Structure formats: C-alpha cells, structure tokens
Amino acid sequence: MTSRPRPAIFVTSPVFRKPAWGSNHPLAIPRQTAMLDLCDMLGWMPDSDLRQTGMASDETLLRFHNSDYLSAFKNACITGKVSAGHRQRYNIGTMENPIFPGLFERASTTVGGAILAADCALKGEIAYHPSGGTHHGRPNKASGFCYFNDPVFAILTLLDNGIAKVLYVDLDAHHGDGVQDAFADNPKIMTISIHEEGRWPYSGALKDRGSCNQARNMPVPKGFNDSELAYLMDEAVLPIAAGFQPEAIVITCGADALSGDPLSGMNLSNGSLWRVVEQLVGLSKVSVVLGGGGYNPWTVARYWAGLWGVLSGRVLPAVLPQNAQIMLRGLDSDLVDEDDLEPGWISSLLDTPNQGKVRQQIKFIASELQ
Numbered sequence: 001m002t003s004r005p006r007p008a009i010f011v012t013s014p015v016f017r018k019p020a021w022g023s024n025h026p027l028a029i030p031r032q033t034a035m036l037d038l039c040d041m042l043g044w045m046p047d048s049d050l051r052q053t054g055m056a057s058d059e060t061l062l063r064f065h066n067s068d069y070l071s072a073f074k075n076a077c078i079t080g081k082v083s084a085g086h087r088q089r090y091n092i093g094t095m096e097n098p099i100f101p102g103l104f105e106r107a108s109t110t111v112g113g114a115i116l117a118a119d120c121a122l123k124g125e126i127a128y129h130p131s132g133g134t135h136h137g138r139p140n141k142a143s144g145f146c147y148f149n150d151p152v153f154a155i156l157t158l159l160d161n162g163i164a165k166v167l168y169v170d171l172d173a174h175h176g177d178g179v180q181d182a183f184a185d186n187p188k189i190m191t192i193s194i195h196e197e198g199r200w201p202y203s204g205a206l207k208d209r210g211s212c213n214q215a216r217n218m219p220v221p222k223g224f225n226d227s228e229l230a231y232l233m234d235e236a237v238l239p240i241a242a243g244f245q246p247e248a249i250v251i252t253c254g255a256d257a258l259s260g261d262p263l264s265g266m267n268l269s270n271g272s273l274w275r276v277v278e279q280l281v282g283l284s285k286v287s288v289v290l291g292g293g294g295y296n297p298w299t300v301a302r303y304w305a306g307l308w309g310v311l312s313g314r315v316l317p318a319v320l321p322q323n324a325q326i327m328l329r330g331l332d333s334d335l336v337d338e339d340d341l342e343p344g345w346i347s348s349l350l351d352t353p354n355q356g357k358v359r360q361q362i363k364f365i366a367s368e369l370q
C-alpha cells in the first residue's frame with residue numbers, strides 16, 4: 001500500500017460493532033457490522049490502515065454541547081431513565097432518540113473518531129470515519145438520531161490546527177442543519193448540502209444561505225438520479241468550491257441518498273457517489289470523509305465498503321466473494337420488503353447506474369447558485 005500517492009486511513013473502534021438502538025428504530029439494523037465485515041472479507045482492513053479511536057472527553061464535548069444537556073444525557077445513559085421534563089427539553093428518551101445500553105460510549109466515541117480523523121487528515125491522509133456523520137446534533141439537544149455532532153468536532157479540530165477555510169459538503173438525503181447552524185456566524189466555514197426537498201428537518205431551502213452567506217443548499221426532487229448529481233457537481237458544487245478555495249474538506253456521506261433507501265426517495269447509485277466523493281477529496285490535501293444516515297443495510301454496507309476501496313486505491317471486485325455474499329444474504333431488515341431485494345445487493349459491490357434526464361428543477365437550482 002506504500003505505492004499509494006495519498007494514503008488513506010480507516011477510523012474504527014470495537015464500540016461500533018456493539019448492538020445499539022434497541023429493537024424498534026430505523027438504525028437497529030446491522031449496517032455498521034455488515035460494512036465492517038464486508039471490508040474485512042475483501043481483505044481491505046490491514047492493521048496498518050486502521051486507526052482505533054477512543055471516546056471524546058467531557059471537556060472536549062463541552063466545546064460545542066451545553067453542560068446542562070451533557071449532564072442530562074449522561075445521567076439518562078447511566079440510569080436508563082429520562083424525566084418528562086428532560087425528554088421534552090433535550091429530545092432524548094423518545095422514539096426518535098432512544099436511550100439504550102452503551103449509548104454514551106458510542107456517541108462520544110463517534111466524536112472521538114471525528115477528531116482523530118481530522119488529526120490524520122492534517123497529516124495528509126485521506127481520513128475515513130464511516131461511523132461518523134451525526135450531522136443533526138445540536139448544542140443543547142439530540143435531533144434526528146444524533147446525540148452529538150461529530151462533523152462539527154472534525155471542523156473545530158481543523159480550525160484549531162490553523163486551517164483557515166473548511167468546506168463542508170453534505171450528501172446525506174437530509175439537510176445538514178446541525179453543521180450549517182453550528183457555523184452560521186463563522187466565515188471560515190462554507191457548508192453545501194444536497195438533500196431531498198420536503199423531507200425532515202424541512203430546512204435547507206434553496207434561498208437559505210445561512211446568516212453570513214456561507215451556506216448553499218440544494219433541495220432536490222424525489223427520484224434524483226446519477227446524471228442530476230453529476231450535473232449539480234459540475235454546475236454548482238465544484239464552481240462554488242473553486243470560488244471558496246478551501247484548505248480542508250469534510251464530507252458527510254449519508255447512504256440514505258441511495259436508491260432503495262426506505263426513508264427517502266432519492267435514486268442514486270453508489271458508483272455515482274463514489275465518484276463525487278473522489279472529486280471532492282481531490283479538492284484539498286486535507287480531507288475527512290464521514291458516514292451518516294442510511295436505512296437499507298444492503299445498500300449502506302456496499303456503499304461504504306466500496307467507498308473505502310475507492311478512497312484507499314483498491315481494485316473493486318466485479319463479483320463479491322462467496323463469504324461476503326453469504327453475509328449479505330443473511331442480513332435482515334423490517335424496513336425493506338423481501339420482494340424489493342435486488343440480486344445485485346448480494347452479488348456485487350457496484351450498483352446498476354441510475355442515469356436519466358436532468359430535470360428543469362435541477363438546472364434551476366444550479367443557475368440560482370452560480
């Protein structure tokens with residue numbers, strides 16, 4: 001692997017393999033384990049590429065999160081109980097943001113991983129932290145399955161180390177609201193979010209440019225396809241990035257933008273997203289690549305395993321090895337109908353491309369942002 005022009009590292013921890021989310025939650029699917037198993041089975045996880053992360057300290061967490069929220073969250077994780085007042089105030093202990101065993105360790109390790117990823121990126125490594133991407137987290141409460149906001153900590157770490165301008169690009173199907181708002185008054189950060197229109201959290205309108213003109217939002221219609229993503233990249237994202245001239249880039253790669261995701265209606269194939277992430281990583285010598293949402297375990301595991309293969313310069317197999325196919329066939333999800341399971345989700349890493357017409361609405365978005 002020493003011949004790689006730009007080394008890539010994979011941030012991980014045994015914590016991310018632990019059971020989480022209880023039983024009645026969209027994230028209670030084996031997506032992290034399936035992705036890690038798939039990378040292992042492809043032989044893409046040599047120790048030399050892995051960076052083990054620990055938890056972020058309370059002191060670190062308090063750089064973004066409020067102390068009353070942190071202590072209420074911690075107390076809930078220890079006791080397993082949330083008072084009605086705290087449930088209301090901090091949005092924890094709800095169906096959306098449940099309290100489950102191991103939650104505090106998992107949430108703070110996710111932040112620790114983002115900080116480690118930023119540290120590695122500063123050394124010139126492409127830093128991949130697929131368990132990160134909790135982009136909805138707020139200083140004073142949990143939001144959208146996110147208790148803390150690890151992308152914010154990756155960006156803070158870059159700023160701490162003298163990076164003058166950070167570009168944050170959010171490819172998750174949902175608006176990257178927590179990150180946009182976290183840096184609303186900081187001209188050193190530009191945020192770009194491509195997300196499905198009319199979806200929770202219902203923010204990120206085309207006209208929303210943040211409070212100091214440092215946000216760009218691209219709310220795209222249902223069925224958003226590979227050709228439309230490529231168009232927006234060429235006509236909007238890359239020109240905006242060129243104008244901003246970032247010294248570092250942080251990308252959230254929510255897998256819910258893929259075709260087949262049960263919680264969103266975008267229609268991208270993993271190959272088109274790999275290409276986009278590669279293009280974005282190529283914009284800066286300091287690059288952090290995070291995960292995000294994603295509720296179809298087959299498409300999440302294949303997207304993020306393949307993304308690691310692409311970022312680390314490995315050759316992607318046309319057909320997955322038998323053990324990987326057996327593992328994928330053994331996955332289960334209440335949210336995905338068995339009849340909707342595509343044969344390619346078991347046998348191959350690369351999705352069938354979803355090219356199509358670039359709709360007028362997409363051209364309008366690009367023209368408004370130029």
Ligand SMILES: [Zn+2]
Pocket residue numbers: 172173174254256292293294
């Ligand atoms: Zn999402």
